[in-house]
Each structure stands twice: as C-alpha cells, then as structure tokens.
Amino acid sequence: MIWHVLKKLAFLPFVWLLASPAFLRAESAPPFMLMDHLEYWEDKGGKVTLDELPHDTNNWKVNTGSLNFGFTRSAFWFRFELPPHLVNRETLILLFGYSIIDDVRLFMPNPDRAGYTVLKIGRNYPIAGRTVQTQDLALEIPLSHQLPGRTFYLRMQTQGSAQFPMRLMTFHEYFRYAYSSSLVYRLFMGSMLIMILYNLIFFLVTRLISYLIYVVFITCSTLFVMSTYGLAFLYIWPLAPEFNKISIPFFLGLSNMTLSIFNVVSLRRILRKKLTRNVLYFNATFGLLVTLSCFTIPYALSVRLATAQTMFTAILLPVIYVNLCREKYRPAYFYLLSIGSLALGAVVFGMKAFGFLPHNIWTEGSAMIASASQITLLTFALADQYRAIQKQNESMQKEMIEMQRENIRLLDQKVADKTRDVRVILSSIQQGIFTISGQPPRIDDEFSGHLESMFPEQTIAGRDPVEFLSAFSQLSGDEWDQIRSVIVVCLESHRFNFEINDALFPKQIIRQVQGQAKRILQVEWSPVLWSDESVGKILVALR
Template sequence: MPAFLRLLILLLLPTLTWAQSLPLPSGQTQVLPGPYMEVWEDPSGQAEFSEVRALPDSAWQAINRRDASFGYGGSTYWLRLDVHNPHHRAPGWMLVIGNPLLDQLDAYGLDGTRVYRAGDQRPFNWRWIEHRQLVLPLNLEAGEQLRIWLRMQTAGSANLSATVMTHDTFDHEEQRSLLLQGLFFGALIAMLIYNLSIYCITRDRNYLWYSLFVASFTLYQFIQLGFALQWLWPNALTWHQMSFPFSSALATLFGIHFTYGVLELDKAASPYRWVARVLQGCSWLVMGMALIGPYTPALIGSFVLVIACAVAAFVITLLRWRDGYAAARLFALGWFVLITASLASILTGTGLLPYSLLSLHAQQVGGLIEMTVFSIALAARIRHAQEAEHQAQAKLIEQERRLRNEQAKHLQLQTQISESLEQRVQERTATLQDTLQQLSNANLRLAELNRRDGLTGLFNRQTLSEELARACARGERSRQPLAILMMDLDHFKQVNDRYGHLAGDACLRHAAQRIQQRLRSSDLLARFGGEEFVALLDSTDLTGALDLAEQLREDLSRNPCHYQQQSIALSLSIGLHAGVPHDPGCGEHWLELADRALYRAKAGGRNQVVSYEANALDGA
C-alpha cells in the first residue's frame, strides 16, 4: 500500500470512528440521545467496566428509538454514547436522566478516571449535581469528542429517558418544571385542606377518606418525581425503595374507602360490598409485600392493583348511575380519566409506549383531573345540604331581626353611658399619650443613631448586612441587577502619620460626603471599617457600576480634603461585583467577591477600578 494512502487512512480514521456521534446542541435546543446510543445487556450484572470497554463493536446493538427503555427484565444494561462539540465555543451541557427511580446508574468517561455513581439506591449526596433527577455534566471544548459508558441496573422500569441540553436551557427548563410541579402539588394541598376542613365541620367520613386519598396520592407523586429522596429521606434507601409501591397501595386503599362511602355501597346489593372487600384485602397484601417482600413483585402488584381498582370503580359507578344514583356520572368521568392516565404511565415504564412529556406526566394530569371532578361531586353534597337548611335559616333570620331591634335599644343606652366615661378617660390619658409619644420619638432617634457610623454619619456595617440581605432578596424576586462597590482610601495610614488622626478623620468625612453626593437617593453608602466604604446600588448592571465607580474615583482625585489650611490629596481604589442575584442569601458572598476585586485593584497599583468579572478573566 502506498505511503500516501496509509497517511490518508490515518487522517480519516477519527472521522470514521465518530461518524455516529451525537452533536451537542446549542441555544434552547434539546436532543434525545436514544437513537445515538448502543446497548449491551448483562443478565448477570457482574461485568466490570474494563471488560465492557474491551467488547468488540459487534457486541453492541443500536437502540434506534427516542428513549432507551427495556421494561422490567431485571438485567443490567450498558449503554455507549459518543458525543462531540461541533461549535466554536463550549457553553457546557447537561445529560438529564428523566427516571428518578433508577436504582443504580454509573457513568464512565465524563471526567478522567472519576466515576459518576448515583441512583435512588445510593445516598443522595453521591450525586455530582444536587437534583431530584440524575443529572450528568458534559464539558467539551470546541471540536472535542468524548465517549461515555452508562451502566443502568434497577429492579423497576429500566427506562433511561435521557435528554441533552445546555446549562442555560437546563436552568430555564428547571424553573418551568418547578413552577408546574409547584402548581400541581399546590392544587393537591389546596384540595386536601379544603376537604379536611369540611370534614372537621360536617364530620362526614367521606371527606376524611377523600382527604387521606389526596394526601397519599400526593406522597406517591412526591416519591415518583424524586422529591422525596432529595428532601425527606436522602439516606433511607431501603425505605425509599419500598415506599413507592407502599404509597401507591395506600392511596388505592383510601380510594376504595372513599368510593364505598360516596356511592353508598353499604345500601347497595351485596356483590358491590364483596368486590370492595376483596380489593381492600389486595391493597393490604400489596402494602405487606412492599414492606417485607421483594421489590419487583410488590411493584408489579401495585400497578395491577391500581388498574384493577380503577376499572372496578368505573364499572360500579356506571352501574350505580344506571340504578338512579345521579351523582355517579361525575365519579364515572373521574375514574375513566384515572384509568387512561395510569395505563399510559405503566405502558411507558414497560417500553410499550414511547417516552414523551405527555406520557411522563400522564398520571399527574389524570390524577389532578380526577381529584378535581371528585371535589366538584363532593361540593354538590354541600349544595343539597344548604337547600335543605334554607327554610330553617329563613326562620332564624326573622328571629335575628327581632333581636337586633332589641339590641339597638340597649346599644343606645350604652352609648350614652360610654360617652360620659370616654370623656373622663380622654382627659386622664392625654398626659400619658404625650409622654409615650416623647418616649417613642426618643427611641426612634436612638435606633437611627445605632444604625449610623458616629464619625461619618454613614450607615454602619450591621445596617449594611441587613440592607444587603433585603436587596439580594428583592433582586432575586424581581430579576433586577444589583451592584456592590467596595472602596478603600489609598495610603490612608500615611495620611494619619503625616497630618495626624484628626486630619485623617476629616479626610474620612470628606470622602464620605464626596461619594454620597454622587449616589442616588435609593442607593446605600456604609462605612465598612477603617478607611473602607461600601456602596449598594439597586437596579444597576455591571456597565453602570463601572461608570459610577470611575466617576467616584476621578471626583475624589480632583477634590482634595482641606484641613487647617492644608490640602490633602486622596485617591480611591474600588472593587465591584454586579449581576442578578440567584440566591436571596448571597449578600456576604458578593461582598467577598467585591473585596477580591478591591484586592486586585490595590495590588495593581491603586487608584483604579476593578470588577470581579474582569479579575476572573485575568486569572484565567
């Protein structure tokens, strides 16, 4: 073979090797990596990474579908994915695994020799990113290529449901997801409180069973979406695994009690009661399996129980509607929605239905619709009770009118007596009120003095900390920028040594006045300590902060301090940090960043302005 041809093959070999690699997205685009993945099944689950890495390409099978779903087989699955960065920049990406209930997920090749190990059967603090889902960071430079191996092992649904997106897209999607999840759980909690309140008033057990049904369904969803492992029991792995089928069976049990009572099955034919008792016994059996038995049978049993109960309730509701029970039509609609949503969720877990946003949240949407319909049906019971009590209320209103007339006469007499008493009280309390007002004014003046620096009249450090915390909270809520200027008088010790400490105090007051004149009324200026000042600027971005800082520095340089016929030249070094706060408690951290920038300004020769962002770029 000619040498030229060998050289050409060597040059083209990387391109051929990575021809099927996944190009990482940019902007708001999201990519499903499923079609780019290859899978190798390990039934024993004993293969090591070194063995899997050495497998020939012929051992790997292409997935060629949107989601990597393999059902409830129980095998260990190794997935291989090649990615590359075709862009001229590296914004950073996230590989988001949309199945929080995976027992174990290992990722190799992300960060040198480090192995990402996570899953709901591993402590939550093992995760690289603190998130309810399994999130893997991808950091590739421009043109860089990377091969990733994923080891997926779970006793539940082996469904990867992965998505690749940029950091910015992930943050945007996370905010939207948390908003929707907050609305969902907020609606459930509102239903729970509403119906529990009605039970406390009416003592109708149907509202109690419905409240328990809503509470257990809320817990079930909290577990399924990964919030429970993150916030409730991050290290209770055994309980977390059994809690999923247990909470499902518990919600089903309360749903049976609720249906039994609201459809008045105790007054219906005996087959209805027989079916209800059998389903109740199955619910207790599944809960027992979840607590003491193997996980997979308990999980499958909980799914079968949900479908069986929903179908039975739907059929019984239709039969009760046919028997003339008018309220049953609403319950039939609710159970039909729940059946459809539960089937979609279960079939997605088995891989029979493709993963999508609709199938992922089908049970949430269906459950919310079902509970809304049930709440409407229960509310109808209150309306009927109100109509039954309408006549009695009319009689009570008439009696109340008579009582009001009598009370009016008594009130008139009491008014005359109270007027004479009030006149005496007002005379005696006038002196006391005047004294209290003087004391209040004195307390206000004292409180204001405690917030101020005695030398410069500026706010002190304690006031700065309080106002900074409020400003960060406001900025985080309104998404408005905030800027912090850390200012230090250059060579101030020399001023004290040369002109005396009284002259130094005059220079501090002079600098405070010059800086305060340049700030807006909404800005805050505080003496941080010694010759250091801090300015807190609301609604100010980096550009505005830099411009103001330069004005302050130039103004102080042009206007020396005049003390006892002496002109004392002063200069100012300024470090600043600006941006939109993402954490309401970021104040002290931002002060530290501005202080770092100030240190760089002083180290660079003083009498200059340095922002923290510019500092970070210089360090790179």
Template structure:
C-alpha cells in the first residue's frame, strides 16, 4: 500500500511539472493540431516536448511529408506528457512549431532518448521551404548519425521566425516519443552526467561479475555461475537497450543490434530459471516444480534461438512476456520454500520481489499503459540492481548457513573423537592439510588477479590506439601522424633512406559546406578518406587526417620522383571521383604539396612538413588541382 501511494504521489508531481511546462510554452495562436513553442532569450535550456506535440496515425506507413501535412489529415493534440504508443505496426507522425522571437539565429538539438526506434525521419520547414531533413534509426550504421550519441539527436538551425517540425517514427517494437529540445551546451553537460551514471552502473555490474567469478573459482558452486550468467545478460541487455553497445561496441552490426535485446532477454531468463532451480534445491523439494522451472529454462532457450530467425515484432513481445513469467515463477518458488522452512530463501524472495516490480513496471510501460518518466524508464534497472546486490547477499547467506551446519557437524564429530586420541590426532592432521590447501588456493587466486591486471593493461593500450584515430574519417589523426613521422624520420636517418611527404587539400571545401551543408562536407571527407585508405596500402606508409579538409601521406623509402608519381596518380583519381550526396553526385579536386629528403642532422620533421606545406601553397596559388614539389634541401645525388 505504501509503494502504491508513493507511486501515485510521484506520478502526480510529474504530471504537475508537465502541466507547468505546457502553460509556460503556450502562446496566443497555439492550436491542438500545430502546437507552437516560443523561443526567447529566457527560454529554458531544456524543454520536454511531450505535451506540445500533435500526432497523426499512419496505419499503412505510406504517407509522405506532403501528404501528412495536407488539409485532409486530422491531427490530434497530445493528451500525455510522454507519448508512448506501445508495441504497434503503425507509423506515427508528430509535429510542432518553434517560434524564434529573437533577432539572431539559434541552434537547438532535438533528442529522442530511445535507441531502439527503427526509422526516424525529421523534416524542418521554414516559410514552407524544406530546410533540413534527417533519416536516423537503429537500422542504419551508427557512423551515419549526424550527432555521434547513443540516443537519436538532430541539430536544428533556427533563423528568426516560425519553423515547422515534422517527425515520422516507425518501428517493429514500441513507438515512444519523449522528445526533448536542448541548447547544445546544456545537452553536452547533461550527456556527460548521463555517461557518468551509466559508467557507474556498468562498473558496479562488472565488479559483481568479477567478484562472484572469483568466488565460483574458489568454491565451484554452480549457483555462482548461474548468477554471473544472469548479471552478464542483464548488463548486455541494458547496454544494448540504451544504445551504448551500438555506439561503442558494434556500430556497424545492424542485423545483430536489431536482435540483441531479445537475445539477452532470453539468455537472462535461461540463467534466472537455472539459478532458481539450483539455489532453491527444487529437485529435492518438489519434482513437479523442478521440472516446471526447467521447462521455463528450455522455453527460454528456444526463444533465444528464435531471436535469430523469428520476426522482431513477434519475438520481442514473447520475450517481454516470458521475463514476467520467469519473474513470477521465481518469486512464487522462493516464497514457497521460505514458508516451508528454508531460511536461506529470505534474501532470495526480497531480491526477486524488487526485480518483479521493476520489470513489471517497465513491461507495462512498453505496452503503452504507463507514461514515460525517470522511474518508469529505469524501473527494471533499479529493480535488477537491487536484485544483483541482494542475490549476492543471498549466496553469501547460504554459504554462512552451510558453514554453520558444517561447524555443528564438526563439533559433534569432535565430541565423539574425544573418546579416542588417535581419532583426534587424525582430525587435527586433516585440519592442517585443509589449511595448507586453502593457502595454496589463496596463492592461486592471487596469481589469477595478477593475470587479470596484466590483461587490463593490455586493454588500456588498446584504448590508447583508439585515441590515435580520427572519429570522423576513421583514419589516423594528427597525433598519430606526428608520432609516426618522428619514428620514420629517425629510422630513415639511421638507414640513409629517402622519406617523402604528400600534403593534400580539398579545393574550395568551404563552398561545399556553404552550398551543401556541413553534413555533406563530413560525408565528402569520409568518402575521400575511404578512397585514400584503399590507395595507401604499402607496408610502412602512413595515411592521416592532418586537420580540416587536409590529409597527409607519409611514404617511406621514396624519392621525390616516386612521391610525385604517387601524388599525380592520386590527384587524377580524385578528380574522377563522384561522391553521392542527397541523391546527387559531387565532384571534387585536390591540390598536392610534395617534399622528400634523406633525413640528416640539418633536417627535421618540422622542416619536411614545412616544405610540403609550402609546396601545397604554391599548388593552391597556381590554380589548384595540381601537384607542386618543394625545392630539395639535399643534393640530387642523394635523392636519386
């Protein structure tokens, strides 16, 4: 009853906050079919848009933006603070208007904090003209997102005046639209806090996995293995549901990302069922209950396999229902064992009560029966975190119980052993042997911890390598190039071999950004980087993004003549490229500056870069789309 009252109180507070925001944003001319939000110098840095939306159902998923905005369509004002239509096969259109009442252009970010929406399309209109169009969703590679964030984030550039925003959503799972409008700085600050919280949750789960893994290795108790499997499944489920794995682990694996959530739900159900059967000792307590729980484990295993072949819209619904069934059965079994006298089941019951409440709230919310808010969205996370902690206490409590039973048994054995000194001495010797084995096991665990620390150092080294990659083009960045240049310069100096440097710059790149937009410019840079990566494949050669629209190629053991040949070939190939941008092909050219030298005491890396940069300036000055070489600083005999 207390929990019910608290839930109602929290819901009332959230509804009151939503009503206050709606009252603040309402302006004269605000209608139910096209809500208007005023943007002034005093507008909050974050606006929850749920109460400011109008929506339109698209049962056949066939409406275009022009058709959706036509006079024949009936738009409905949103009657909830956080739109949630649950599992549905329909597409939904949302629209609202932003009135920039200042005299300057404003930048805003529209965030959809739901990573698992298949298809999201945004249309930004101003004076009936389409200004911006985005196509996002989890069915596209992560690198194609205009803002590299685990949520779907869409930048909006708002000139003074009224702007109409249309948003279309379609998905094989749930349709939720708790949209937020941010100022960029506020969004970055909030994202940093969100990542910090996610890191804390991730760290806690990893610590629990590692800790209990060591206990399992010491005790070989199968319950710890089931517990670890459950926590690991939840960790991957949570990370996937909130988009972290798609952002940082498998950004290009669209097919796998689309089925990962039901896969991890099913694996969690398998582990939870096996844990309940083993921990509660159902085989000895009740054979029918034992086989029933094992049947749930097998059914979950079949759902795990089915996640790879069955339609997502079917398997996600079945898996969501299955986790409720598993939670209920695990809870009922626990209370039954506790009622029957199994004292060790008390923490188990408390832990599954918390997860049952959390998962139930989340699942009911996914079916659209509850409004989306912090408590609803994180109900399962809160419940499972309590489950993880309490199950760890449960396992420890059972160990203590078993230990108490063993101590009592030893006391009885000692009482009988007092009748014979020989038996007492044998018991003492046995205890000494057990202590020696325990010390040996402690030493083994210490060595395993040392190995784990060495693996952690290896992972840190891998992270360092990732820091040398340019996030936009996925080639080496400036820091990577500087380090490679220093290394190859020293090597060439020792071996008296020539070292060549190609510095290339995209011609008229600013006009590309001005004409096509910065997303097109970014796409152009990525396309050129992919092309150069295919061309620069000789062992030891280095390709990097030098900065802006400039790329650099370092050629080892290459004379000036060799480098000029390579540069001319690249220049000609680039001029023939056709880069697809928004349904059209973009042609670009590039200018090259080439320098080569045999490093000696009078030459340095800065000298080589300066020579190439000077040659690049000459290429730009003499009409662009050409190759210019720096005047050699060493003799022709040395170069050749």
C-alpha cells in the first residue's frame, strides 16, 4: 500500500508537466460525445457473449437519451465506429463519466481482421490493471487499432445505477480534462481535510462530544464522495476492489447514522421532543444496519437501501429544523441553511441513481457540491452554537460569582452574629470558661469575663494551660506533666483518644493563694469536635 502511494507521488511531477499550460495549449480535437452516436442492446439475462449478439439492426436501439437506465440487473451492449476526424491522429481515450461501473469491456477489432482485443476496466478490477491509471474509468485506443469503418463493441454491467455517459477524446484533450477536474478534486479534499482538523482541534479544546461526532460524520461523508468519484479507489484502497464495491453504501449508511446522532447531541431542544428524538435514533439504527448489511446482502440491494435512506434523511431533517425555527431556536436557522444544500444534492443524486434525471455535469457533481456546502455551513453553525454556549456560561459564571459573594456576605453576617452571641454569653456566665487549642497547647483569646474576676492577678490569653492552672494548685509537678501530655495527645486527634484519657484530667483543684482561704474548684473538660470527629479544641469550665 505504501509503495503504491509512493509510486503515485513519484508520478505527480510527470503529470504536472503534461498538464502544464504549454501542454494544455497544444492543438487537439474537441471531445466527441460518443453516447450520441451509438446503438445499444439490452441483455436482460446478462449472459450473452460477443458471438451471440443479434445482427439484425431492428434489435439494436439508437440512443437518443442520456444512457441512464436506473437500477437494473441487465447487461448492455453498445456498438459504434470511430469518427473520421479523430482516426489516426493520436492515441484516443474512451472516457466514462461515471466512475462506479462494475464491469466495462471494450472489444477492439484487430488490424489483421482476426478477432478482437478485449480491454477490461471497472470496480471489479484493481487499479494496477488499468491502461489509464486515474480516478476516471478510461480506456486507451492506440493508433494501431484505429481502423475506420470497423465496429467497436462495448459491454457494461453494474449492480448499482446503470449510468453510462461516455466521451471519446484525444490524449491531449483528456489530460486537459484531467487537469481541470483534478483541481476541483484537490480543492474538495483539501477543504474537507481542513474541516476535519478544525473540528478535531475544537473537540480537543472544548471536549464537546458533538465535535467528535461531527468529525466522524465529515470523514464518512468525504470517503463517500471520494468513493463516488473513484478517488478513494485510486488513493486509499487501490488493492481492495472487493471493498471498493461496497464502499458507497457502507459510508453512506455511516454518514446517515452519524448525522442523525449529531443532531440529537448538538441540538439540545431535540432531547425534549420524544417523537423527534426516537425518529432520529431509528434513522441512525437503520443507517448502522445498512452499513453492516453491505457485507451480507447483494450490493444492488444495499445501495438501494442506502440511497433511499439518504433521500429520507434529506427530507426528515429540514422538517425538524423548520419546526425548531418556529420555536425561535437560534441554532436551527443555521442547521436549516446547511441541510438545504444537502437535501437538494441528495434528492438530485437519488433521482439520478434511479434514472429520473439525466447524467450531466450538475447531476454528477451534486454529491460533491452538496457535501462540501453542508459541511462548511454546519461548521459555521457549530461555531455559532459554541459562541452562544460560551456567552451562556459566562452569564452563569457571573451569576454564580454574585451568588457566592452574597453567600459569603450572609455567612460573615451569621458568624459575626454568633460571635457576638458567644461573647455575650461569656461575659455574663458565672463560670470560668476558656478553650485550649494548637500545638503546643495555648489558651485561646476568647474566654469568659468571670474567669478574669477569678484570677485578676494573672494573664490568661495565650498562656500554657498547665502553667496557668498549676500556678494556684497543690498538684505535684509530675501530675501536671502527665496532664500536659494528655492534652497534647488529645488535640487534633480522634475523639477516641480523649474518651480513653478522660479519667486522667483532674476534676477538682484546690486553689490556695497566700493570705486567702483554700477553695475547691470543680473542673470540667469537654472536647470541641470538628466534622471529621477530631478534637479541635478542649473546653475547660471552672466553678
């Protein structure tokens, strides 16, 4: 595969040289519309050989139309003679304007009048076997076989839509045509690649799943269009003719599936409409079934199903968008604009495939034009939707910031009120109350007013609690060291430590101050717990 691509790239400079303006300006005869100068005979069984063809002129029909027979299992035989003004000038190219014909066989009369030389081309044969290796179906008629007055025969058969537009042109004229068409194809593929990368980058930045689904949809749509024009067979899977046979319904089914899912995900209002949502899910499921069925059912049936579903999708989506537009839903306007081009292209493509429209430059290019227009417009629609989401998020963020500020203000007010209440209680309660916190333990700044009246001669806030209590107690130094250790262990640890060491806290202290009578102080030790059941402070009450 890689070697094949490298060979193609190596051949590009030669093609560019041949397609240069100097080469294109070379004198050449204009294309000869062969389909207007031939006769055809329909082989409904598809088994007649060259020797078994009827010779009676009444059995052959003179073509007066566009050679579009729609979906049929018949094989078609054509006979023609080379026009005199093209004979023996240069190599001739027989170009077929429809790149997805399964089997084309050209029977060229030999110069010695002994039989025919058979050239084969089509989707049933690999690219390597073609005499003209381009995305077009084209056969080379060399000078040696350009015999005036001799009859050439063509046999064509396909499981898809039987469309057989053909032109006869000189080698120079063909390269002029190939040069102009290649510019269009390169522009299309380049623009689709840009759209894929653009939306992929947006997905990586925003992480919005709608962009990822849209990238898959663009990829499937691009591969479908490339398959329709023979580009995928030439550049991506040239050695896989079996897959190339089913590539059109395969990617068409995937495109319909991803487009339906994309609409459900990107248009949030659809989620509120149960019927619309279920119809899109059904269409997506049917698209998946069409894709999987390509490997099991005949191509003729799968391509009919895929084409019919595409036409159904092209009608369904505008109806949904119009209803959303009636509800003044802004994204629906952009989606309606984008789907309009797809709907028109899909209807034209389907009617051409079923034989209701002739094969010309507009009907043949409908798939490419519709796909490029829709993808471009949908990309703009997604960008506008993202901008609207950003504005909505910014508005919500501002509201949340204002709410947070208001909540903080209310919380500060509540804290201030509670603090004031606590201070009132501490100033009026007839007990000596203080709290211990931190490592090493210290008495907090908030304590009761009665505690100051009990110990007017001492500084309280910020002192070591053991040092403060031992200053007027008869307990020994070892006992206070043990109490200090218990306080250190209990603070900032689980309440279980406080409960098992509760007995070590002194419940009574005999206060003895020089010149005063002894007083017995009752001491209560209580833990102040945080939300994780840890002891944040120890409350001490003396009375």
